[in-house]
Amino acid sequence: MPVPSGAVPTPGAGHPGVRRLAALATLALAGCEGAPTYLRTSGYIGDREATLGWVLLVIASAVIVVIAVLVPVAIYRRRPGGSNLQREEGGLSWIYIGGIAVPALILIGVTIFSLGVLREVARPPSGPAMTVQVIGHTWWWEVHYPGQAPNDLVTVANEIHIPVGRPVRLELSTADVIHSFWFPQLAGKTDLIPGQRNVAWIEARTAGTYWGHCAEYCGRQHANMMMSIVADSPAQFARWLQDQRRPAAEPAAAAIDSGRAVFTRSACATCHTIRGTDAGGALGPDLTHVGSRRTIAAGTLPNNVGNLAGWIGNPQALKPGVIMPAVPLRPAELHAVVSYLHSLQ
């Protein structure tokens, strides 16, 4: 299972005091190394949301501690004897102070702070470097990088590359049901909703690979609708985009060539596109450079020869309910197709 790496676990950039508390709490989470927590973030939006989150969690914890102490003290405190009914109407000051004044003060502060953060993350501090279009499908992600010319359009799946330190504008839409775009360490969620194009933005502070998940229940394989963001230096990113723009590589060996033939002749080509070949289906992910991706089946499996073979041979076993059917291939054909796909770097 691919796990976020490189995303340096520094707590939200914020207040030093908050950061110290964050470090303490991080210790408590030590058993959960590698978790995609939104309290240890590495992006402009995520950092600010994490700071807000820590403030809220610290206040919440303090309130819980106060009440959890107050209740038993109230019960067991020493009091004058006797168990007769009491008449006195005292106690109202508890409500005035604890029930109204203190919470009102805290809430006003928190509201102002929280609405400030909301405003701050609504727009990037500088104009976005580029636009990426994300289209949700049951249960995978289609990603477009529009170019200058229509032919420059790059289409990939489930793996988004972005330049580190640059705001990237996201246009989010869906091909079927509602999904939600979420990279916990980079930014909160934005839904992908039929009939509207939601715009969000994202910026990674540190180079690395980030884990993302669909965050709106979308049916059988909602659990396996994952994706990743690879944040690279601007130069590496430009090279990657250049590579992706090229059509698929010509087979370098006979075995691979026969794999291409099987692919384009069989049912594979009705759903998948491999640019530079006859395969032009549009239902499933574009596989032009599938060999360069880290995972297959929307983050379900690491991308290697064994998993590719297992996936093509019986997708329903690995991701029950997935739309991709098992394509009846003889072992030799399966082997050839896998070699071919693996070669598409």
Added chain:
Amino acid sequence: MATSAPAVPSLTLDERLRHIWETKPGLFGVLGTVDHKKIGKRYLVTAFVFLLLGGIEAAVMRLQLAQSNLHLLTPEQYDQLFTMHGATMIFWYAAPVLSGFSNFLWPLLIGARDMAFPRLNAYSYWTFLLSGVFLYSSVLVGQAPDGGWFAYTPLTNSLFSPGLNLDFYALALIFLTVSTTAGAINFIVSLFKLRAPGMSINRIPIIMWGTLTNSFSIVFALPSLTVACVMLFADRRFGTHFFDVSAGGHPLLWQHLFWIFGHPWVYIVVLPAMGIVSDALPVFCRRPLVGYTMVALATVTTGILGFGVWVHHMFATGLPPLAISFFSAASFAITIPSAIAVFSWIATIWTGRPVIRTAFLFMAGFVVLFVIGGVSGVATAAAAFDQQLTDTYFVVAHLHYVLIGINLFPVVAGLYYWFPKMTGRMLSERLGYWNFWTMFIGFNLGFFPMHISGLLGMPRRIYTYPAGLGWDTVNLITTIGAFVFGAGVLLLVANVLWSRVRGAPAGSNPWDGPTLEWATTSPPPPYNFAVIPTVGSRHPLWEDRLDEGARSLVSEGPALDEEKVTVETTPLDGQLTDVLTMPEDTLYPLAHALAVTLTFYGLLVRSPGLGVAGLVLVIGLTIGWLWPTRRELEEA
């Protein structure tokens, strides 16, 4: 505790009143009773059965999630389980269980002999039961709803969910709203018209403020759900396009309609439960509630504000920041009335002399759980952070602290408190002690770690998760805690079953309670009170000792022993205006509910014959039900 003198009716009066009010023995009596006490107890038992069903569903899910990559359930089974779990708990347990308490207590609290509309009361029970049976019949055909309890379109339209699953969902909910609406109207009218003379509106117990607010919220919020479900069913079956983008509809319409209903519903299922605590806690603290007026006003305020926060369920849908800001601020503001209630309870404990019984333990535990569920709710009100929290396990933790902490814990407290009144026997305190600590520890062990798994990035509604994301340990702890909690709930069931037969006799007022229900015997006679009491304060049975100068009359007053009648009073001041004739036992409510069931099955299986037959029966039975009796004709 001291026991105040019960109102012992003279034998002849008792016999006369029994003759008028007692449900006839035999099958007719079982099916035709309109006695609010029987109906209330049925509500409670039925709601607890749904609680156990939902609990079993939860237990199976927790096994599946105990570790990463488990294959106990298929994704399809998991989706059906979490949908049924949510729908069962929210719709068929949380609100009906409170209706159970209110139904049993309402006339007893206000010194009346039944609800304003006893037949409608029976009808709301039967429709509640039959709508639940209708929902669960989906399990028998293997097509239980699987779109989540919130059923977002377009996932739930006929293209993406072609089976009967979502038809069961939409129809069962429409069916249930009939029951809930009828119940709400009954509570409102009974409260405003049937209170004992002298019981002005500022003398009613807090549970009545809670249920009154809840009933008005139901009347205004529930139509939104009904309409949404009708639209969903029409889209699925009749080709309408309410939520269909390609024909000018929009899926967000569903979300708005659902949450305009959904958020008030949260308060619908907690306000009466908070009322249980506000009324029962002071009894164990040996003093009146601190700040009655403030708590009553806070209750009503919460109900009203509850209508202005629904968009906080939709912070990630791409709404403009300005709109989000308003709903975020409103969601922060709703904290204040809750804080008022919390500090009223703490002040009541602090300034009182607590008598620690099981009911008290559940209420004291509830105060802590209430605060945990409250402050995690405040975190979700902060829109920018909510965009991270939403749809993670943090929200699952939050909503369980609300629904279990603020609904189930007070419900169990209420059961320990009023069980003696319902059955004449005490629940075992020894078993109760174990019951409380098992539930309290199990609950926190199971549900507190869900906050952590949420903060670690675990999304909701996933049937499995990969290893290596750091979620295994917290999930294992959650599963263990959930089973401990489940064992605690079973202890409660065991206590009820045992104590019903073997419990110590209760007497009419075992806790030395201050309100009218403790003035009659346990269990109360069919006619509730031998004489209609006159109320002079909030604490009719404590007046002599509180020395407030007020004088209620609980053992003297009109007996009304010639006909099946109860008194009518003015809505605010409770001044006697009239005497109302109450209906006899009847099979119409049950027959009508069965006819509605038939109609819904007709709709479900696309059978015009069945549907039309059901509808004809519904119309015929409605006419029969409303047909005036000879006496009514004579009076008219």
